[in-house]
Amino acid sequence: MNQIRAIRDHLLAELLPGVIHEINNPLGAVIMNISIAKEDITAWRDEGTLPDVGMMQETCHDLDIAAERMNQHLLALSFFAGARFLEERGSYDVNQALRHALTLYHNKLKRHLKVTVETEEDGFLYLGCGPARGILAMLLALDTVLGGGGGKELSIRVGAAADRVRVAFTREDMKFGDPDERLVALARVDDIQLTMRDAELVLELAAHDPDSATG
DSSP, X not given: OHHHHXXXXXXXXXXXXXXXXXXXXXXXXXXXXXXXXXXXXXXXXXXXXXXXXXXXXXXXXXXXXXXXXXXXXXXXXXXXXXXXXXXXXXXXXXXXXXXXXXXXXXXXXXXXXXXXXXXXXXXXXXXXXOHHHHHHHXXXXXXXXXXXXXXXXXEEEEEEETTEEEEEEEETTOOOOSOOHHHHHHHHHHTOEEEEETTEEEEEEEBXXXXXXXX
């Protein structure tokens, strides 16, 4: 587990400047819109000038969007960086893991790839490895895909395969070298079957039935 923690911490250090940037942008919007609202309220108090209701609604809408963007990044960080989530084993939705990974990796991806995600709804799509390692697996896969070069579009397909959750990353003209040592190390710990061929990287992760007492 010490090796996995070291891999997580190193990747977190790499991603953190981009995540901070992604939080700072909506934070700036929040600060600006609050300042505008305060000016409107002051004018109403001091001069009796009624605020423009339409503008106030637009301001509130912008605040909602900015707050949600910050919340997504902070939530992803909390699951990925939290100490207890790294060692925790239990039911964790693979779509949540992928969503958090894409959020943390957004600053890197947005300059290179357009991402589409397709999810099958049949079968259990829960991982048994817990939150942080589920997110870590997705992040390392994204890192491998980005390093493999190729086209500008990345397709991610999530589905159930027997007692496993299958996540396939497909990018046209993607080329692979040797498997990422970090991903290989994680695969050994969490029983992940890793396949890299042609333009596709596939993770098959051990599934977990959230309704099963034995897991």
